[in-house]
Amino acid sequence: MRNFLNFLIRYHAFLLFLALEVFCLSLYFRSSAYPNAVIMYSANQVAGNVYLRYSNLREYTRLGQRNDSLASENARLMALLNMAQLQDSVVERLVSDSAQRPLYRYIPVRIIKNSITSRNNYMTLDRGSLHGLTADMGLITDEGIVGKIIATSEHFSVAMSVLHSKFSSSAALLPAAQYGADPGALPPAASQPALSAQIPDVDFPAPVSQPASPGEGSSGQAPVLSGRLSWDGKNPRMVQLIDIPGHVEPRPGDPVFSSGFGTLFPAGVPIGLVRELRQAPGSYFLELNVELGPDFSRLRHAYAVTYLYKEEQEALENTIDD
Amino acid sequence: MIELKWLKTVLVALLLLLFQVTVLNQVSLLGFARPFVYPLILLLLPFDSNRAGVLVLALALGLLLDSFSDSPGLHAASLVLLAWLRPHVASLLTPRAGYEAADEPRVANLGLPWFSAYAGMLLLAHHIMFFSLEIFSFAALGRIFVHVISSGILSLILLLALEYLFGPPVSRKSLSR
Numbered sequence: 001m002r003n004f005l006n007f008l009i010r011y012h013a014f015l016l017f018l019a020l021e022v023f024c025l026s027l028y029f030r031s032s033a034y035p036n037a038v039i040m041y042s043a044n045q046v047a048g049n050v051y052l053r054y055s056n057l058r059e060y061t062r063l064g065q066r067n068d069s070l071a072s073e074n075a076r077l078m079a080l081l082n083m084a085q086l087q088d089s090v091v092e093r094l095v096s097d098s099a100q101r102p103l104y105r106y107i108p109v110r111i112i113k114n115s116i117t118s119r120n121n122y123m124t125l126d127r128g129s130l131h132g133l134t135a136d137m138g139l140i141t142d143e144g145i146v147g148k149i150i151a152t153s154e155h156f157s158v159a160m161s162v163l164h165s166k167f168s169s170s171a172a173l174l175p176a177a178q179y180g181a182d183p184g185a186l187p188p189a190a191s192q193p194a195l196s197a198q199i200p201d202v203d204f205p206a207p208v209s210q211p212a213s214p215g216e217g218s219s220g221q222a223p224v225l226s227g228r229l230s231w232d233g234k235n236p237r238m239v240q241l242i243d244i245p246g247h248v249e250p251r252p253g254d255p256v257f258s259s260g261f262g263t264l265f266p267a268g269v270p271i272g273l274v275r276e277l278r279q280a281p282g283s284y285f286l287e288l289n290v291e292l293g294p295d296f297s298r299l300r301h302a303y304a305v306t307y308l309y310k311e312e313q314e315a316l317e318n319t320i321d322d
Numbered sequence: 323m324i325e326l327k328w329l330k331t332v333l334v335a336l337l338l339l340l341f342q343v344t345v346l347n348q349v350s351l352l353g354f355a356r357p358f359v360y361p362l363i364l365l366l367l368p369f370d371s372n373r374a375g376v377l378v379l380a381l382a383l384g385l386l387l388d389s390f391s392d393s394p395g396l397h398a399a400s401l402v403l404l405a406w407l408r409p410h411v412a413s414l415l416t417p418r419a420g421y422e423a424a425d426e427p428r429v430a431n432l433g434l435p436w437f438s439a440y441a442g443m444l445l446l447a448h449h450i451m452f453f454s455l456e457i458f459s460f461a462a463l464g465r466i467f468v469h470v471i472s473s474g475i476l477s478l479i480l481l482l483a484l485e486y487l488f489g490p491p492v493s494r495k496s497l498s499r
Contacts, residue, residue, distance in 0.1 A: 013373035017406040020381050021399060028395030028455060040385075040394040047343075047390045054344045115391065117350035119456045122392035158392055233457065234465075235353070297348075 041151055041158045042113055042124040048156035051113040051124050059300075066300060073142040104266050106303040107132055109139075111146075114161070116236040116296045121161035123147055123299070128155045137304045138264040144271050144293035145169065145258055146302060157304075162239060163231050163296060171229040171241055171271055172259035173288070175250055225250075226259040229271065229290070236296055238275065241288040248286075250274050256290050263310040334488075335363045335383075343390040354465075355472035357480050360387060360397075361448055364405055365441055365481070368426050369412060380405035393456070400452040404444050411443050429482070430490040441481050442474070449474050 008015065027040075042048060059066075113124035127133050129152045139147040139159045147159040148167065160167055227244040241256060254274040260267025276289040307313075338359050346357045364380055384398025391397065412427065415436060424431035427440055453469040486492065 013377065013406070016374050016377050017402060020377055020402045024381070024384065024395040024399035024402060025455075026395075028393070028399060040389055041392050042390055044389055050340070050343070050390070115347055117348065117356055118391070118393070119458075120393065124392075233462075
């Protein structure tokens with residue numbers, strides 16, 4: 001016993017070091033098991049308020065740019081209003097389900113902290129559970145998808161960025177031939193002012209909207225090709241789109257959208273443009289490098305989007321999984 | 323007098339933390355060199371600090387940083403390692419005259435070569451731990467290496483600059499020691 005006590009006293013620093021390391025490592029490797037421990041994240045009061053103040057301070061330097069991007073977003077939305085369109089047809093554009101009830105709800109948020117330098121990046125938002133945000137809502141900007149909310153406190157939320165090893169989302173590829181653009185007409189990346197301006201406004205063929213009638217099938221409207229989006233951690237401008245079947249021939253410049261599978265994002269939200277493609281040796285599937293539409297180093301205003309039929313859809317899907 | 327010194331240490335620590343989370347966490351030179359200044363808080367503690375106390379302080383600082391950067395345990399694990407290695411590196415680098423003349427590891431006390439070796443070795447250990455955990459893939463050993471070396475150089479330059487700018491004045495005599 002005395003020897004044991006001597007041992008403890010002699011090596012107390014080393015033993016304390018071991019205990020603390022075990023504690024830190026278990027916290028690190030199991031942190032995804034405690035998503036409710038908001039205090040561990042920047043959604044806690046202290047970190048949230050520091051970032052809120054700092055971002056308010058910095059915002060003044062970028063007001064002009066923000067106004068421009070909000071104005072162009074408004075212009076695009078106004079073009080979608082009925083009064084901006086010539087009504088010579090009885091077919092209406094479907095923006096909600098057939099009974100004209102809303103499918104998605106959008107909550108405007110500000111991104112007060114964001115990182116792109118880590119392997120696993122997170123954002124902090126200035127809205128929390130008091131404002132209706134919950135975990136598992138998608139986060140988009142007018143230029144594309146940016147992340148997914150994983151934890152909320154009363155006034156702040158933390159979102160997992162697209163630039164995170166655990167981020168995964170279904171994405172659809174729209175080969176240029178399908179929306180009628182000439183792929184050769186797209187100039188190379190270097191001469192482009194803004195990538196988001198290049199992503200075409202297309203009537204995205206919603207994968208679940210209506211069963212294809214025989215007439216449509218013959219018109220050459222191929223099904224949307226969907227794959228899985230993830231990030232390899234190398235370049236914060238490029239994400240990878242995998243599991244695209246090898247029989248299609250996507251080209252650099254083809255736009256990539258959210259597919260609407262899953263409950264995170266509506267169909268047709270832009271993601272980016274295909275830049276490179278390669279086929280893994282011995283594999284049937286292609287892996288594409290997709291340049292992200294939003295500039296992740298300048299994210300500011302975003303929308304948390306929630307799918308109103310999410311619980312019903314997931315409950316149904318869970319009955320099959322089990 | 324002693325209390326005033328503690329107050330100064332705490333203020334400096336808070337400033338370094340704020341600088342790290344608001345500015346430096348956004349920096350990534352060439353895509354892989356990331357600067358860290360907060361290890362300076364632990365590096366500059368007096369030699370006779372209580373070892374267990376320094377370890378607990380490292381844990382607290384690390385968890386605070388982790389809550390700011392959404393990485394529970396990552397900074398804490400790296401800082402605790404640095405805190406444990408600190409006295410060992412110091413005894414490894416004991417100058418011929420011993421540490422009698424100096425109670426704090428400073429450039430002004432022990433000279434630039436000593437301080438660079440001391441800070442460099444500890445930063446290296448911290449960065450190896452940090453990037454191995456963050457990237458956590460044997461397939462990416464090369465990438466971890468590049469991150470560790472480039473960030474280590476950047477951090478060391480930054481620490482030395484801060485020490486020269488805000489540390490005690492460095493005399494010519496202490497440089498040649």
